[in-house]
Every structure is written in C-alpha cells, then in structure tokens.
Amino acid sequence: MKLESRKKALRYFFAKVVEPLGYKFSPDEEMADFLLEQEVGLENKFGSPFCPCQGRTNRREEDMKIVCPCIPFHKDHFDYMKCCWCRLFVHKDVTDPDSLRQIPYSEFRRAKDAGQAG
Numbered sequence: 841m842k843l844e845s846r847k848k849a850l851r852y853f854f855a856k857v858v859e860p861l862g863y864k865f866s867p868d869e870e871m872a873d874f875l876l877e878q879e880v881g882l883e884n885k886f887g888s889p890f891c892p893c894q895g896r897t898n899r900r901e902e903d904m905k906i907v908c909p910c911i912p913f914h915k916d917h918f919d920y921m922k923c924c925w926c927r928l929f930v931h932k933d934v935t936d937p938d939s940l941r942q943i944p945y946s947e948f949r950r951a952k953d954a955g956q957a958g
Contacts, residue, residue: 847876850889850908854929857909862919863929866937875928879908893926917948920957 851865858864866872878892890896894906905913911924923930923940930937951957 843877843880846880846883847873850876850879854909858911858929861911861915862932863909863911863924864932866923866927866930867935868927868937871937872928875926891924891926916952916957917943917945920948920951 855865875892879889882892883889886896888904888907890903891906891908891910894910896903896906909924909929911918911929914924918924918929919931921940921943922934923937925942927937927940930940934940948957
C-alpha cells in the first residue's frame with residue numbers, strides 16, 4: 841500500500857477511536873504526519889502500527905498495549921499528561937502540544953497515590 845494512502849486510512853481509523861475518548865490529532869500537522877509515517881513503517885515491518893516512541897518488548901501481550909492508538913491501555917496516564925506518549929494525540933482542549941511534557945509512569949503513579957492525578 842502506498843505511504844500517503846495508508847497514512848490517510850490510519851488518520852480516518854484512529855480518529856474514530858480517539859475522538860470518543862476526548863482526544864484529537866495534534867494540531868502540529870508536520871509532527872503528526874511524521875509520526876504517522878513512522879507508524880506505517882512499523883506496520884510494514886511488524887504487522888501493526890506500533891507507537892514509534894515506545895520500545896517493543898517482543899512479548900505480544902505487552903506489545904499490543906503500544907499499538908496505536910494506545911490510549912485505551914494508558915488512558916489515566918495520558919489524561920494526566922493531556923496527550924499520548926508521542927503527542928500524536930492530545931486532549932481536545934490542547935492548542936499548543938509543545939507546552940505538554942512526557943511524564944514518566946512512576947511520576948504519574950506517585951501523583952495519583954498522593955491524590956494529585958485524576
């Protein structure tokens with residue numbers, strides 16, 4: 841499948857999944873296009889569009905949690921960050937994805953345990 845047509849297909853499919861969860865594609869179109877291109881490459885190589893920012897473990901059960909869009913598997917953490925790990929998707933109210941930061945899961949857990957994540 842040609843790269844551009846596959847990216848378009850992924851955009852259509854991913855939007856149907858993430859919009860009901862309160863997310864949208866990043867308004868940084870250049871970054872979103874780059875990340876989709878990386879996912880198409882991973883899909884061609886491994887059979888699934890894995891998140892380009894997270895390493896595969898070669899354990900199917902764990903790796904399936906990073907097939908894009910992986911928001912359902914990490915929703916609490918991503919809601920706390922207001923974006924997914926690679927920032928392909930951001931909360932619908934985000935206008936500046938560059939203002940968001942990746943927050944390690946351990947930091948998120950500490951905040952959640954302290955009642956600050958919610």
